Amino acid sequence: xxxxxxxxxxxxxxxxxxxxxxxxxxxxxxxxxxxxxxxxxxxxxxxxxxxxxxxxxxxxxxxxxxxxxxxxxxxxxxxxxxxxxxxxxxxxxxx
Amino acid sequence: xxxxxxxxxxxxxxxxxxxxxxxxxxxxxxxxxxxxxxxxxxxxxxxxxxxxxxxxxxxxxxxxxxxxxxxxxxxxxxxxxxxxxxxxxxxxxxxxxxxxxxxxxxxxxxxxxxxxxxxxxxxxxxxxxxxxxxxxxxxxxxxxxxxxxxxxxxxxxxxxxxxxxxxxxxxxxxxxxxxxxxxxxxxxxxxxxxxxxxxxxxxxxxxxxxxxxxxxxxxxxxxxxxxxxxxxxxxxxxxxxxxxxxxxxxxxxxxxxxxxxxxxxxxxxxxxxxxxxxxxxxxxxxxxxxxxxxxxxxxxxxxx
Numbered sequence: 463x464x465x466x467x468x469x470x471x472x473x474x475x476x477x478x479x480x481x482x483x484x485x486x487x488x489x490x491x492x493x494x495x496x497x498x499x500x501x502x503x504x505x506x507x508x509x510x511x512x513x514x515x516x517x518x519x520x521x522x523x524x525x526x527x528x529x530x531x532x533x534x535x536x537x538x539x540x541x542x543x544x545x546x547x548x549x550x551x552x553x554x555x556x557x
Numbered sequence: 558x559x560x561x562x563x564x565x566x567x568x569x570x571x572x573x574x575x576x577x578x579x580x581x582x583x584x585x586x587x588x589x590x591x592x593x594x595x596x597x598x599x600x601x602x603x604x605x606x607x608x609x610x611x612x613x614x615x616x617x618x619x620x621x622x623x624x625x626x627x628x629x630x631x632x633x634x635x636x637x638x639x640x641x642x643x644x645x646x647x648x649x650x651x652x653x654x655x656x657x658x659x660x661x662x663x664x665x666x667x668x669x670x671x672x673x674x675x676x677x678x679x680x681x682x683x684x685x686x687x688x689x690x691x692x693x694x695x696x697x698x699x700x701x702x703x704x705x706x707x708x709x710x711x712x713x714x715x716x717x718x719x720x721x722x723x724x725x726x727x728x729x730x731x732x733x734x735x736x737x738x739x740x741x742x743x744x745x746x747x748x749x750x751x752x753x754x755x756x757x758x759x760x761x762x763x764x765x766x767x768x769x770x771x772x773x774x775x776x777x778x779x780x781x782x783x784x785x786x787x788x789x790x791x792x793x794x795x796x797x798x799x800x801x802x803x804x805x806x807x808x809x810x811x812x813x814x815x816x817x818x819x820x821x822x823x824x825x826x827x828x829x830x831x832x833x834x835x836x837x838x839x840x841x842x843x844x845x846x847x848x849x850x851x852x853x854x855x856x857x858x859x860x861x
Binding site: 467468470487488489490491492493496503504507508524526527528 | 574576577578623626627630633634637640645646647702703706710849852853855856859
């Protein structure tokens with residue numbers, strides 16, 4: 463088979479005004495307009511969205527699962543980032 | 558990551574994602590299962606597409622169009638999940654065309670009357686739902702998320718089928734006969750959809766251990782039969798199995814022997830429509846080549 467492969471685009475959909483866009487899946491398309499239309503046809507047949515983003519898969523940079531422990535390690539020893547770390551005087555309200 | 562760590566993750570009900578380490582057997586099993594599932598959605602458009610131009614009313618026609626479009630969508634969700642395992646859409650299509658990849662054998666049966674649209678929605682989609690609901694909890698993340706989407710849409714399919722067959726069952730004598738005839742032809746192939754008995758299904762062990770499958774073929778088949786018998790009774794149709802009877806002790810239905818010879822013969826390509834289904838897919842793919850080429854040429858032109 464000598465066919466050229468189409469580009470893969472990742473699809474992010476905002477389900478309702480005010481919410482964040484969420485990853486839904488991907489589509490194959492040759493250009494951005496076609497990617498948007500394909501995403502609309504495939505992922506929003508039942509009013510699932512108010513806005514769609516499409517991004518070429520090759521442009522997405524991901525962390526590596528094997529490095530999860532070391533990559534996210536620095537956040538674990540900084541307990542003072544969490545509000546529960548602090549001692550509040552007895553009777554303090556609205557804080 | 559070793560196989561031990563991988564299994565620990567599975568046992569803790571954690572999902573496996575595309576970039577995670579996985580045993581080669583796990584990857585292979587998934588590609589085979591997901592692609593077979595995807596091909597079934599796409600090939601499954603043909604027996605129903607057969608009736609779009611002859612639907613008995615505008616309402617029925619619009620519904621059938623929407624349903625067939627959904628099937629295309631489901632196929633695409635699944636191809637998309639399968640591609641995350643490192644196989645391309647082109648390879649998947651090619652494996653289907655050379656007969657290396659299979660699709661559900663139910664679609665190798667012809668749709669002879671309008672009642673068959675009812676039987677397919679009610680029984681075939683009904684059987685698929687039982688399977689898909691359990692697959693929502695499969696261990697592979699992209700497959701699981703695809704299943705969640707599909708299940709949301711699938712119950713419309715089953716209800717539209719049951720509505721058709723229920724309408725016909727309370728219609729004229731001829732219509733009722735047509736409904737019963739569709740049930741007679743689609744019942745056994747539908748319960749064959751779950752595949753061979755667990756004792757004859759060599760891959761079940763790994764699939765369960767890896768939590769790709771969450772229930773075995775026989776468990777799913779029994780679930781489906783238990784759900785469906787009452788639906789047939791309600792609309793006055795008879796399931797064509799003289800051995801079907803309620804078993805109080807195991808509180809589920811006993812049923813007759815499945816004709817596995819027929820099952821394997823259809824899987825191996827000797828069903829009434831195998832050749833027609835595959836040839837049509839190949840033709841549609843070839844006929845569409847110029848559209849793909851034109852789209853590519855247009856996108857190149859835009860860049861220059």
